[in-house]
Amino acid sequence: MNQKVTDNYSLHSSFSSSPSASSYVISVGLHTYCSDFSLIFIVFQLSEFFLCYYINIPKSTKRPVSFQFKITRQPTHSSPGASGTNNTPMTLPVLAKKMKKLASLQFFNLKLLLNGESSRGFSKFKKNYKLKAELGRGGFGVVYRAVRTCDNTLVAVKFIERSNVKEWARINGEQVPMEICMLAKCSKIRGVIRLLDWYSIPEGFLIVMERPYPCIDMFDFIKGQGKISEEMARFLFRQIAVTVHECVQNRVLHRDLKDENVVIDLVTGSTKLIDFGAATVLRRSQYSDFQGTRLYCPPEWFLHSLYLGREAAVWSLGVLLYNSLNGRLPFRNEKDICTAHLLGPLPFFVPASAEVKDLISKCLTFDPFQRCSLEAILNHPWMKQPSLSWELLTKNKNQKKTTEKMDKSDDHHSETLGEQSETEEERSHPTTVSICNQPGSADEGVGSSASSLHTPPKKQHKEHRMAKTSLLAPPTSIEMKAAVQASKTPTQFNVHTALKNQRQIKKHHSPQAPNSTVLTALRRAMSREAQNRISGVFSQD
Numbered sequence: 001m002n003q004k005v006t007d008n009y010s011l012h013s014s015f016s017s018s019p020s021a022s023s024y025v026i027s028v029g030l031h032t033y034c035s036d037f038s039l040i041f042i043v044f045q046l047s048e049f050f051l052c053y054y055i056n057i058p059k060s061t062k063r064p065v066s067f068q069f070k071i072t073r074q075p076t077h078s079s080p081g082a083s084g085t086n087n088t089p090m091t092l093p094v095l096a097k098k099m100k101k102l103a104s105l106q107f108f109n110l111k112l113l114l115n116g117e118s119s120r121g122f123s124k125f126k127k128n129y130k131l132k133a134e135l136g137r138g139g140f141g142v143v144y145r146a147v148r149t150c151d152n153t154l155v156a157v158k159f160i161e162r163s164n165v166k167e168w169a170r171i172n173g174e175q176v177p178m179e180i181c182m183l184a185k186c187s188k189i190r191g192v193i194r195l196l197d198w199y200s201i202p203e204g205f206l207i208v209m210e211r212p213y214p215c216i217d218m219f220d221f222i223k224g225q226g227k228i229s230e231e232m233a234r235f236l237f238r239q240i241a242v243t244v245h246e247c248v249q250n251r252v253l254h255r256d257l258k259d260e261n262v263v264i265d266l267v268t269g270s271t272k273l274i275d276f277g278a279a280t281v282l283r284r285s286q287y288s289d290f291q292g293t294r295l296y297c298p299p300e301w302f303l304h305s306l307y308l309g310r311e312a313a314v315w316s317l318g319v320l321l322y323n324s325l326n327g328r329l330p331f332r333n334e335k336d337i338c339t340a341h342l343l344g345p346l347p348f349f350v351p352a353s354a355e356v357k358d359l360i361s362k363c364l365t366f367d368p369f370q371r372c373s374l375e376a377i378l379n380h381p382w383m384k385q386p387s388l389s390w391e392l393l394t395k396n397k398n399q400k401k402t403t404e405k406m407d408k409s410d411d412h413h414s415e416t417l418g419e420q421s422e423t424e425e426e427r428s429h430p431t432t433v434s435i436c437n438q439p440g441s442a443d444e445g446v447g448s449s450a451s452s453l454h455t456p457p458k459k460q461h462k463e464h465r466m467a468k469t470s471l472l473a474p475p476t477s478i479e480m481k482a483a484v485q486a487s488k489t490p491t492q493f494n495v496h497t498a499l500k501n502q503r504q505i506k507k508h509h510s511p512q513a514p515n516s517t518v519l520t521a522l523r524r525a526m527s528r529e530a531q532n533r534i535s536g537v538f539s540q541d
């Protein structure tokens with residue numbers, strides 16, 4: 001056994017047992033949390049065993065220190081069936097499994113004991129912020145409205161489960177999800193949502209961000225308008241493109257650029273890029289991993305499972321701009337993404353200038369090496385045209401309606417997290433869907449299928465994107481083979497078979513949408529305060 005228990009602790013392989021085999025000693029390496037406790041003694045009951053932690057930490061230790069678990073069979077109790085025969089202790093694998101489960105939670109309490117109250121623990125969070133109702137959710141996180149109690153600043157709090165974190169980084173020596181690190185790196189960029197704070201709880205992380213008020217995400221904004229004018233699209237897109245360029249200059253690649261990840265301040269019209277959950281450090285070489293939204297993903301990913309950072313960002317911006325103007329995505333599925341260029345220019349469902357069409361086609365160039373650069377987007381003639389002010393752009397009735405709606409909706413969300421029932425919570429979020437091409441899913445009627453590229457059906461003309469996309473796991477090699485095959489031989493049979501196969505695969509690979517377990521985790525963390533108090537009693541001993 002040599003298992004990683006948490007990011008900060010590891011169980012080493014040294015089991016030793018007494019001659020009577022009635023007790024074990026497990027040595028545990030403690031890598032980070034060193035404080036000036038000299039001895040801590042805690043007892044837990046594990047099945048028919050008592051588990052004792054002996055922790056001996058010299059004062060001001062800089063090096064990793066170790067402590068021991070001693071597991072002793074209860075003298076009064078013996079259960080032959082459960083884990084062995086009389087006088088036969090649990091088998092090592094069973095014991096190790098139980099230990100691992102128990103240890104991951106107990107280590108968190110241990111950290112509190114060693115360091116006193118953590119400055120990034122849940123009780124500190126509770127002291128500083130008042131959590132309110134849910135604001136939005138995606139594939140990997142739930143975002144809550146909250147208020148900073150000291151000055152009533154409105155904030156958004158995103159909870160991400162530890163198990164959903166794919167990439168880690170370090171801030172001041174502490175291991176954090178890459179999302180926090182990337183947000184911190186972009187904290188000075190005006191168009192990026194500002195990271196205010198973050199907290200670590202055993203189940204995951206709480207990211208505290210600024211929350212413009214009143215605000216709306218761009219998906220809802222476009223949906224509310226049906227479509228937005230070219231002037232409005234320019235006003236918003238220019239800010240987004242500048243922000244993406246600035247992120248890249250800070251060596252941050254967002255990798256999930258889409259309307260759902262842009263928040264619009266309805267008073268000023270300024271846009272804020274959110275959700276750095278798929279972000280990573282920008283590099284010159286190609287990437288072979290992807291966690292973003294597939295309908296915004298460039299063809300090279302589906303065909304070669306590789307992409308270059310800047311080039312992929314330009315493609316996503318092209319999808320975003322097309323979507324802003326048309327109220328629908330340009331591609332319905334991977335096959336569309338890989339084959340649309342063979343079928344001529346993309347259809348437009350609204351009148352659009354030649355300049356904006358030119359910019360979109362330059363962003364959505366099939367060959368990444370021929371695709372325009374981020375700088376070329378910023379210098380494109382369409383981007384250089386003067387735009388109206390936000391006040392003038394929003395003077396029409398529709399936009400006012402959206403603003404008023406947002407004002408009211410915030411008033412409605414005054415209930416605290418503890419008061420919100422789980423059924424209410426589930427009812428209020430029926431829109432998160434997978435991007436599998438299920439009938440009635442987000443992609444049905446969104447964008448253009450290969451067959452509809454030249455002759456858009458009249459019915460589609462009035463349809464708008466109704467539901468948000470969600471994150472999906474990267475395609476498997478089978479999926480990619482299917483897409484490549486489909487792009488090479490676009491006959492109805494192959495396409496149908498390939499997509500059917502992909503659907504089946506996706507069923508297994510889509511991450512589970514967060515459900516009430518996330519909320520339960522938060523509630524559990526709230527009640528942990530009580531548990532910590534009990535741990536405090538042990539420390540006094």
Ligand SMILES: Nc1ncnc2c1ncn2[C@@H]1O[C@H](COP(=O)(O)OP(=O)(O)OP(=O)(O)O)[C@@H](O)[C@H]1O
Binds near residue numbers: 140193210212263
């Ligand atoms: N700082 C914020 N201010 C206002 N609204 C926000 C903020 N952060 C997130 N939201 C809302 O919450 C929604 C979900 O947030 P976010 O995209 O970060 O979650 P996610 O789980 O990573 O989503 P996805 O699966 O789309 O990547 C957003 O679409 C937006 O509506």
